[in-house]
Amino acid sequence: SGTAGNNFLRSLIAEDLRSGKVPQIVTRFPPEPNGYLHIGHAKSISVNFGLAEEFDGICRLRFDDTNPEKESQEFIESIQADVAWLGYAWEGPVRFASSYFDTLYRWAEYLVEQGKAYVDDLSPEEAREYRGTLTEPGRNSPYRDRSAEENLDLLRRMRAGEFADGERVLRAKIDMASPNMNLRDPILYRIRKARHHQTGDAWPIYPTYDFAHGQEDAIEGVTHSICTLEFEDHRPLYDWFISNLPVESQPRQFEFGRLNTSYTVTSKRKLKQLVDEAIVDSWDDPRMPTVAGMRRRGYTPTAIRHFCEMVGTSRSDGVVDVAMLEHAIRDDLNQNAPRAMCVLNPLKLTLRNMPEGHAPIVAAAHPSKDELGERSLPFSADLFIDAEDFREEANKKFKRLVLGKRVRLRNAYVIEAVDVEKNVDGEIVGVIADLIEGTLGNDPADGVKPKGVIHWVEAGSAVSATVRIYDRLFTDPAPDRGGADFMSFLNPDSLRVVEGALLEPGAAAASPESRFQFEREGYFVADRYDHSAEAPVFNQTIGLRDVWAS
Ligand code: ATP
Ligand code: MG
Ligand code: MG
Structure with a gap:
């Protein structure tokens, strides 16, 4: 249901609709395709799609693909599969920031012509030094006063691929003394001769997140651009672009606190490290807090959505006890998973x-659900x-x-x-x-x-099965807290493989991704990839009780 849980965005949107500020809300979920989605993204998905559903609006799926080196088609596909699996349908075709590269570039020339952007030749080190600090204003670059003609010529040559990576950047001309660092002449374009998964070799320059995001929202008619708190300080810049460019609509940005759960890490960089160093088997290893990992673990979309709703949406980042997520899963499975018997140690x-x-x-397949x-x-x-x-x-x-x-x-x-x-x-x-x-x-x-x-x-009828028993991937509630390397908190016993477990025949014959309560043992799911009726493979989803609770 869309009505439970605390969500300040809900009242804000209700007011915007009531006052007629917007006739209909348009939101978007804008992942960068540089990894698999995790539990935090599930929260963002439930906020963006959930609000659109609740207020009869629309929500789009847009890939924010402005950093080609770290992105890939694999991630584009997994993200779409995950959003669909969570039970949400995006409006229209999937969008790509890269499909707006022409428009964004035209707007860059427009700012140059207006005297509001310039090509800067400072090296990255020099630029850092000119930028100042939180307590000291920055200084103007010596290239800041180039004429519009010279800037346009240089920008066109950047676009034509005449310069090497990092040799020049395009910057907005705002205020090097602003207390907000984001307004100290932010970079709009970088030279990066990298092949892009969507646009190939068409572009030697790529827009920054800041120059792309709000404009993409404007192109798509997004009314409420909902993002996480780390972008709060970027909002004045978001608004600066919207008011200084000939955009066709006026999106507004709203921020909410990131969701993180205890006993895990939720940064794509760190999750990637777990995969790259073979700590886990893959991005969708059942121990991963990724949506694909939770799916493979046997978590249900209903329970994940319920959890996201339950934790609410607030203006502060928070770490939610993972036991709360596990409780939501256990509850759903207790009510809905058929029972079966599996003897782990025959x-x-x-x-x-x-x-x-x-x-x-x-x-009975279930003690109270006769329809099973x-x-x-x-x-x-x-x-x-x-x-x-x-x-x-x-x-x-x-x-x-x-x-x-x-x-x-x-x-x-x-x-x-x-x-x-x-x-x-x-x-x-x-x-x-x-x-x-x-x-x-x-x-x-x-x-x-x-x-x-x-x-x-x-x-005579039992089928020999492989059963994977999982425990938390980290032994510490806050492996990500800084100070120590998160890898030092890895649980060495996060996976135990039981071979030769014996399963009642009906459960063995179940299709991949079927979920069961193995009576007296816990909840289990037939592995999405490895399970077959002849050689069953089950993953433990969660125990019957919270063994971590003291
Ligand atoms: P990461 O830090 O894991 O790389 P990100 O913010 O860079 O995450 P994006 O692909 O840019 O990942 O995220 C898409 C959307 O999901 C953004 O609007 C972002 O704010 C939101 N999001 C990402 N992580 C969380 C989180 N932990 N809680 C809530 N929303 C999140
Ligand atoms: Mg991001
Ligand atoms: Mg990121």
Whole structure:
């Protein structure tokens, strides 16, 4: 729902519509295609698309592709897939900042002609020195007073590729003494002879973010250009371009606080480092806070959207406890994921008094969601239980199977352990038990109650599976806090691979990305790429309880 959660942008937009300042809102989500989207981007997506949905407006997807060296087609594709997977549809075709390069360049010439931009020959080091500091005003570049004619000639030669990378820049002529550093003659164009994924070798110069963003918004008729707080100081510059260029509409910029979650990093640069140094397998490794990683982990779009709504939208950056996200996932899966049984550490269980030819047991797929239907559980004398669920002797706290005691097999009968089989080393390799007749759905007639309920699979029909158990990628709640290198907080045990887990046949046959609660074990998803009915691969999404909570 779009109405829960605190969101100051909501009231602002409602007021703009009420007062008639805008007839309809137009927003955009403007990622740079230089990495995969992460949980922070999901927040930005939910804000931009969510507000458009709520107020009957439109939201576009625009790639802010002004830095060709770091961008790629892979990222363009993954971003579109992620936005669609989150359940949002952008208005019209996907937009690219690069498709406006001609217009932006024309506007650069326009500023030059108006005497509001100039070509500067200072080296980057000199420019830094001329720029001043927060406490000291900058100084005018000696090239600042070039004539419009000379500037136009130089700009055209920059555009024609006559100069080397970094040799000259185009700057706006604003105010080198402004207390706002962004207004000290910001750079509009840089020379960069780099091939662009969309425009090829057409351009040897590229516009800066500042010279591109607001103008793109104006071209697209964006009314509310919503971005994160680090751009607050850029707003006067955003407005300067809008009022000094012949743009066809008047977008306004609004900022909100970035969303970050604890126990992770959310900077594309750092996420890229994790991939490049093979700490994780890929951008969509289930341990990554990327949208694609969360998808592969089994998180649901509904839960991610719910979380983004729940955390609200405020004017300050914040770190949200990742347990809150995990709680949203667990809640959604508890309500919606069908149940299945998977034995992670199999121990043979033989029922010595079991009649042959037992019909499969029919169990509900979900304890309260009847529409999820039923599942069929083959049942015979040869079963497997988890080795953790059996002890020869135990005290009362052990509510599982103990020699001479009873337990209920989940969805099936009560059994009583009567003997153990051991190998030459004295290790338990099997349990012999009696089935207590008449206990399918009933208590034992003799009044001797089972001590607990354990899960199981039937030996002949169970399918051997690979199960990946994940833990947090970092051991510290704030690996990104600075001071120490975030890589020093890596959790060495963030992945444990269990081979030979045994799965009930229906779950093994599920299609990739099917989600289940493996009873008593947690929530799991059939891996998007590696899973097949013959060789099932499941990723743990989240445990049944928060094991990190103290
Ligand atoms: P990163 O620092 O991870 O590289 P970015 O801000 O450079 O992120 P962009 O591709 O420019 O990434 O982001 C697209 C949009 O998503 C921008 O409007 C940006 O403000 C927003 N965004 C990025 N990170 C977050 C975050 N952590 N919380 C909320 N919004 C975010
Ligand atoms: Mg950015
Ligand atoms: Mg970035």
